[in-house]
Amino acid sequence: MLDPTGIFDLIKTSLLFWEFITFAILLFLITRYVYPPIRDQIQKRQAEIEGAIDEAQKTREEARELxxxxxxxxxxxxxxxRRILEDARKQADAQRERTKKEAREEGDKIVQRARDEIGREREGAIRDVRREVAGMVIQASEQVLGRTVDHDEHERLVAQALDDLEAEVAAGSTGNGSRTA
Amino acid sequence: MSNMLTLAQISATEVREEIIHAFEAGQEVWVELALFGIDISITKAVVNLWIGAVVTFLIMFVGSRLLKDRPGAYQVIVEEVYGFGRNSLGGQMGEEGRKFFPYTLTLFVFLLVLNLAGLIPNAYPVTASITFTLFLALLTFVITQYVGISRNGFGGYVTAFVPPGLPLKVVFVPFMFAIEWISELSKPLTLAMRLYANMLAGHLLIFIFLSFILYFGTFMAVVSVPMAIVLYGFEIFVAVLQAYIFAILTQVYIEIALYRKEH
Incomplete structure (x- = not known):
């Protein structure tokens, strides 16, 4: 025998034979039943991960847009x-201005009206007083003279006298501030 | 104690026989069988081979049946092994070579399991047998030649062994052809020898260090046992490395043949 100890194990037909059978079966079983499911699983997960990444990217894009x-x-x-506030402020200012103006105008108008009224009253009163005074003066003069006087002439005189008096009164009132009736 | 003292008196011849016995045990016939006069008895080596094959299959098969969408640790390992075969073994030179990875990956896992199983005490290291490694190497060689011829055509494949642009064609063409073919034929031999010698040497080293105890006496255990443990650890590394080398070289040889004309 070439190798009596077996340490070099030169060509052992039994090992060779069974190795061939065993390896062939092993190769067949593994390539048939082991690799395909693993491959499918890996591919499936890869597809899932890619899908998830795409999804995430899309979502992020959407979120960014949003x-x-x-x-x-x-x-x-x-x-x-800001614009509304500005408008409101402007409007409020304008409103205020307008209201103020209106109030002022109204007040002025009232004052004016009152003044006119007063003026009218005053003139009426003066006219009455004058007429009264003229009447009284004429009456008094008629009684004093015992005869009728020329009414028109007399009235003119009285009016002049009254005007003089008025002017005097006006001058006096501005002079000492007190007014005598 | 008296036992150890008798152990210490063992002779060199006896030590050698003790070591050799570990390998002789592989030839121990458990069931005697013959096919057309050829011995196909089931020996310890054959049973160890079967155990290795069954373990290889179970490791992979169980992993392939426990696949979930959320992988556990075991699934990750199996998937990593698959990914290693597909991406690291396959496609050394081109995409077309990738289709051979199921063969080389199976080879890798099978050799790895057998290498590691051989380290278990009292198991027979199948990969430390030249018959075993030579068979796989020759299988690789046959696949290589088949793939090379079927892809490049017989003429294309054979002539591609001669590099183009040689001077003095009458002399150099036959010369290079012979050189290249010697190199090609040496591939399966080196492939087989590398694995066989590495595994055998590793086991022998462990045996030799432990046999110092038998030869020199019990006190040698102080040196022998730590050394054996260190070598054992180293052997685990070698087991993985040699399985990887065998598988990757097989893949590379196949792909070289595949792309013979392009290179």
Whole structure:
């Protein structure tokens, strides 16, 4: 025998034979029943992960767009608010001004009306007083003279006298501040 | 104690026989069988081979049946092994070579299991047998030649062994052809020898260090046992490394044949 100890194990037909059978079966079983499910699983997961990444990317894109949109809307709303406030302020100012003006005008008008009224009253009163005074003076003069006087002439004289008196009174009232009836 | 003292008196011849016995045990016939006069008895080596094959299959098969969308640790390992075969073994030179990875990956896992199983005490290291490694190497050689011829055509494949642009064609063409073919034929031999010698040497080293105890006496255990443990650890590394080398070289040889004309 070439190798009596077996340490070099030169060509052992039994090992060779069974190795061939065993390895062939093992190779068949593993390539048939082991690799395909693992491959499918890996491919499935790969597809899932890719899908998830795509999904995430899409979602992020959408979120970014949404955020930009919201930012824009907020900016718009802020601008709008500012504008509204500005308008309101302007309107309020204008309103105030207008109200003030109207009030002033109204007041002026009332004052004017009152003044006119007073003036009219005053003139009426003066006219009455004059007429009264003239009448009284004429009456008194008639009684004193015992005859009728020329009414028209007399009235003119009285009016002149009264005008003089009035002028005097006016001068006096501005002079010492007290007014005598 | 008296036992150890008698152990210490063993002779060199006896030590050698003790070591050799571990390998002789592989030839121990358990069931005697013959096919057309050829011995196909089931020996210890054959049974160890079967155990290795069954373990290889179970490791992979169980992993392939426990596949979930959320992988556990075991699934990750099996998937990593698959990924290693597909991406690291396959496609050394081109995409087309990738389709041979199921063969090389099976070879890798099978050799790894057998290498590691051979380290278990009292198991027979099947990969430390030249018959075993030579068979796988020759199988690789046959696949290599088949793939090379079927892809490049017989003429294309054979002539591609001669590099183009040689001077003095009458002399150099036959010369290079012979050189290249010697190199090609040496591939299965080196492949077989590498694995066989590495595994055998590793086991012998462990045996030799432990046999110092038998030869020199019990006190040698102080040196022998730590050394044996270190070598044992180293052997685990070698087991993985040699399985990887065998598998990757097989893949590379196949792909070289595949792309013979392009290179």
């Amino acid at each position: 955020l930009a949109e919201y930012r824009r809307q907020i900016e718009e709303a802020r601008g709008e608010g």
